[in-house]
Amino acid sequence: xxxxxxxxxxxxxxxxxxxxxxxxxxxxxxxxxxxxxxxxxxxxxxxxxxxxxxxxxxxxxxxxxxxxxxxxxxxxxxxxxxxxxxxxxxxxxxxxxxxxxxxxxxxxxxxxxxxxxxxxxxxxxxxxxxxxxxxxxxxxxxxxxxxxxxxxxxxxxxxxxxxxxxxxxxxxxxxxxxxxxxxxxxxxxxxxxxxxxxxxxxxxxxxxxxxxxxxxxxxxxxxxxxxxxxxxxxxxxxxxxxxxxxxxxxxxxxxxxxxxxxxxxxxxxxxxxxxxxxxxxxxxxxxxxxxxxxxxxxxxxxxxxxxxxxxxxxxxxxxxxxxxxxxxxxxxxxxxxxxxxxxxxxxxxxxxxxxxxxxxxxxxxxxxxxxxxxxxxxxxxxxxxxxxxxxxxxxxxxxxxxxxxxxxxxxxxxxxxxxxxxxxxxxxxxxxxxxxxxxxxxxxxxxxxxxxxxxxxxxxxxxxxxxxxxxxxxxxxxxxxxxxxxxxxx
Amino acid sequence: xxxxxxxxxxxxxxxxxxxxxxxxxxxxxxxxxxxxxxxxxxxxxxxxxxxxxxxxxxxxxxxxxxxxxxxxxxxxxxxxxxxxxxxxxxxxxxxxxxxxxxxxxxxxxxxxxxxxxxxxxxxxxxxxxxxxxxxxxxxxxxxxxxxxxxxxxxxxxxxxxxxxxxxxxxxxxxxxxxxxxxxxxxxxxxxxxxxxxxxxxxxxxxxxxxxxxxxxxxxxxxxxxxxxxxxxxxxxxxxxxxxxxxxxxxxxxxxxxxxxxxxxxxxxxxxxxxxxxxxxxxxxxxxxxxxxxxxxxxxxxxxxxxxxxxxxxxxxxxxxxxxxxxxxxxxxxxxxxxxxxxxxxxxxxxxxxxxxxxxxxxxxxxxxxxxxxxxxxxxxxxxxxxxxxxxxxxxxxxxxxxxxxxxxxxxxxxxxxxxxxxxxxxxxxxxxxxxxxxxxxxxxxxxxxxxxxxxxxxxxxxxxxxxxxxxxxxxxxxxxxxxxxxxxxx
Numbered sequence: 001x002x003x004x005x006x007x008x009x010x011x012x013x014x015x016x017x018x019x020x021x022x023x024x025x026x027x028x029x030x031x032x033x034x035x036x037x038x039x040x041x042x043x044x045x046x047x048x049x050x051x052x053x054x055x056x057x058x059x060x061x062x063x064x065x066x067x068x069x070x071x072x073x074x075x076x077x078x079x080x081x082x083x084x085x086x087x088x089x090x091x092x093x094x095x096x097x098x099x100x101x102x103x104x105x106x107x108x109x110x111x112x113x114x115x116x117x118x119x120x121x122x123x124x125x126x127x128x129x130x131x132x133x134x135x136x137x138x139x140x141x142x143x144x145x146x147x148x149x150x151x152x153x154x155x156x157x158x159x160x161x162x163x164x165x166x167x168x169x170x171x172x173x174x175x176x177x178x179x180x181x182x183x184x185x186x187x188x189x190x191x192x193x194x195x196x197x198x199x200x201x202x203x204x205x206x207x208x209x210x211x212x213x214x215x216x217x218x219x220x221x222x223x224x225x226x227x228x229x230x231x232x233x234x235x236x237x238x239x240x241x242x243x244x245x246x247x248x249x250x251x252x253x254x255x256x257x258x259x260x261x262x263x264x265x266x267x268x269x270x271x272x273x274x275x276x277x278x279x280x281x282x283x284x285x286x287x288x289x290x291x292x293x294x295x296x297x298x299x300x301x302x303x304x305x306x307x308x309x310x311x312x313x314x315x316x317x318x319x320x321x322x323x324x325x326x327x328x329x330x331x332x333x334x335x336x337x338x339x340x341x342x343x344x345x346x347x348x349x350x351x352x353x354x355x356x357x358x359x360x361x362x363x364x365x366x367x368x369x370x371x372x373x374x375x376x377x378x379x380x381x382x383x384x385x386x387x388x389x390x391x392x393x394x395x396x397x398x399x400x401x402x403x404x405x406x407x408x409x410x411x412x413x414x415x416x417x418x419x420x421x422x423x424x425x426x427x428x429x430x431x432x433x434x435x436x437x438x439x440x441x442x443x444x445x446x447x448x449x450x451x452x453x454x455x456x457x458x459x460x461x462x463x464x465x466x467x468x469x470x471x472x473x474x475x476x477x478x479x480x481x482x483x484x485x486x487x488x489x490x
Numbered sequence: 491x492x493x494x495x496x497x498x499x500x501x502x503x504x505x506x507x508x509x510x511x512x513x514x515x516x517x518x519x520x521x522x523x524x525x526x527x528x529x530x531x532x533x534x535x536x537x538x539x540x541x542x543x544x545x546x547x548x549x550x551x552x553x554x555x556x557x558x559x560x561x562x563x564x565x566x567x568x569x570x571x572x573x574x575x576x577x578x579x580x581x582x583x584x585x586x587x588x589x590x591x592x593x594x595x596x597x598x599x600x601x602x603x604x605x606x607x608x609x610x611x612x613x614x615x616x617x618x619x620x621x622x623x624x625x626x627x628x629x630x631x632x633x634x635x636x637x638x639x640x641x642x643x644x645x646x647x648x649x650x651x652x653x654x655x656x657x658x659x660x661x662x663x664x665x666x667x668x669x670x671x672x673x674x675x676x677x678x679x680x681x682x683x684x685x686x687x688x689x690x691x692x693x694x695x696x697x698x699x700x701x702x703x704x705x706x707x708x709x710x711x712x713x714x715x716x717x718x719x720x721x722x723x724x725x726x727x728x729x730x731x732x733x734x735x736x737x738x739x740x741x742x743x744x745x746x747x748x749x750x751x752x753x754x755x756x757x758x759x760x761x762x763x764x765x766x767x768x769x770x771x772x773x774x775x776x777x778x779x780x781x782x783x784x785x786x787x788x789x790x791x792x793x794x795x796x797x798x799x800x801x802x803x804x805x806x807x808x809x810x811x812x813x814x815x816x817x818x819x820x821x822x823x824x825x826x827x828x829x830x831x832x833x834x835x836x837x838x839x840x841x842x843x844x845x846x847x848x849x850x851x852x853x854x855x856x857x858x859x860x861x862x863x864x865x866x867x868x869x870x871x872x873x874x875x876x877x878x879x880x881x882x883x884x885x886x887x888x889x890x891x892x893x894x895x896x897x898x899x900x901x902x903x904x905x906x907x908x909x910x911x912x913x914x915x916x917x918x919x920x921x922x923x924x925x926x927x928x929x930x931x932x933x934x935x936x937x938x939x940x941x942x943x944x945x946x947x948x949x950x951x952x953x954x955x956x957x958x959x960x961x962x963x964x965x966x967x968x969x970x971x972x973x974x975x976x977x978x979x980x
Contacts, residue, residue, distance in 0.1 A: 125868035175707040213864040216933035217665040224714030374703040378615035443706035476962040
């Protein structure tokens, strides 16, 4: 239970009394309506969608106050005030993360950014747009609907709440990616510029104010430094991101394989053949079984690969699918079903779309414990096979799904968080999964972030020198340690 | 002459005497053969291929000593020694940069890394390889020839010496990109991990030792911080980079347009249609004229676009070319010539391949003054048109070529560096070009780096807060300021 032992530790120096003194000043700054101290507000801002809530470990670890700024200048004033009084700030967006990144484990000020919800600009010719933190991925893509463009970083699974939807700035903060990363990249490659309020109240534009060149070789890459920094260096108040041409034509395909090895070998061969595949998703046999039951499908209960192709003509997406189909046959692939017709495509992908709900449906009143790792593709089949074996032997039900083109996969467990024995076994599985990934040159998280859940592994992943370097950066930007304390580092 | 006034300033604290004392210790460390103090060695390591050499401003600004380590441990020992004695280190690779990034303007130790020239590993299934600093792009791609893979960041123009070839680690240090970036990304997206020797001698692996996941959401993005840091934070001693599937089929095309506006509008339309174009290169009419003369071609002397398509079948690359051809016609494109046959493709691209030599051939004994900027594509036609006008009015001959799909372009001037009036006019053009790029939200350099040549603009590009943030990082990693002093920042 390595992951749990440090959770209840409190850092001294962040005291409720100090925050209490700030409240009148915060009210003066923001208006009393936007400074909330009710239990309901604090409770709502005490956690994300991750399993830390369900474990109840942080029950009572609420932020002292929730503030809702309406502008970057208000965020700057809040930061200055908090920095002067050594009060911690926890940036809060949609609260749809999975690793406890917004949990207020040391109290402090929860900075809810959702009132800043403007799409500041869309520059269609430049394939860029600029958004405030309250703009979610769905809202942006809905706004772009008739422009021929889209924001291509798409999370298919993570949100446990079916209505939930991550914010673009939150996705930048956690270095999110998703199903399209194999073609369109992750947040790391899709963020061009960030406006960030530093702990001392300074407003930094990581690529210079208003700049949006598609590339640059000038100065240090501050943008990429803030992407994935999980609110520990500053507050992201605006993001300029890349847009992509919305594909003119789409085709989708499904194929199953006798073993995980065959499936992964086929994926590697597909990646080697210059087909610009848009999505390559994997599901293990237990996930297929759960999805069959939930969605009334009859997919063979074998490791399966779901593919999507984006192209410039009907022929293009047909050809991509047919070529990949023939490659799959070379690797013992079963029937390769594909279509470019929207309703058939949707049907083919039903299992993948509903994967999470299928898992939850296996167990009444369960919540999903979902974790992720990323490994070099050459080790993917081994790691998935050994993980499958580990889950089977544990007596816990769990499935494996993943973005196999990137070597990134998730384990999903439908858990009863009151069942201590089950939770212990799930944590054990999660820990061993990470150890397995780290042992083959992988990472403890491909897209969820570190938050609270993966802090134990950072030292092992990066070594002492890596942690020293990161801490030096943290100290340079946040000498008083007020920004989202307790996250990423132990 | 904004760019020149600070060049001759010397920073106190780095004195030859201090270096002299180190020489016996360096000889003991590396063997006397690998510690060079001859004028020839120091002269050779005093500059890159950029125009600073030709301006003769730094004549006499030689490194005090040139050292050639053979291992990361030797680099570490050198760093420790230099750091203890406050002696500066200037990492030196192939010396093929263009902005004076390796120039030893304050003396010190020139650290030539070319003896460390191993291709450490190629992981074909993972599409990655790891190389030492002495491995050049051409050497790596020659090694990969029969693997079906290639390292896709390709510099078509920059080297002024026809035999020259940049090192992968040097390209990482300067955030290089080139002609394929529109499809395959820049060094920023192609570097997965770096081994870096910090000024104190510590060996840092930016993504953790031996790790090579295709993506990760763990910890700060140290890799991207070191990419483009131009040797000011540490010495890159190993790089793990992405490889791509070598395209099974390639087609190429050329099309000219009545105006730059038509050409750029066509490019935007092409980017909007989901064709995964591999290269979109622009040449203005003067470059076409120079190339016609040099390569005995008969291309219409109009703004021209050169395209390359990579695909998984002959049909695929045919279709891509034909679709783009029809789009070009919609934007007043002239004859759209294309081919998928290797010899015809090469012929079509002859003009682009020989652009630099064509420019040099316009003026006997000239050297090329080459500069670059990057602008949002929506401003590209304006900026190119105004730059063309500015060059025409200056009385200096110069051409414009560029990676138009990224908004990145170069101006090339064949100069006589002894002609002070001409050099003054060229610097004036270069300065106004940068001002024009910065005024429309662009960057002072898209792929050459800052080095000495663009230091004046960094503050304007990033603002005070950006510079403060970068300096804080510099101080955190290099508190004694020994790493490549005088570069990036003024």
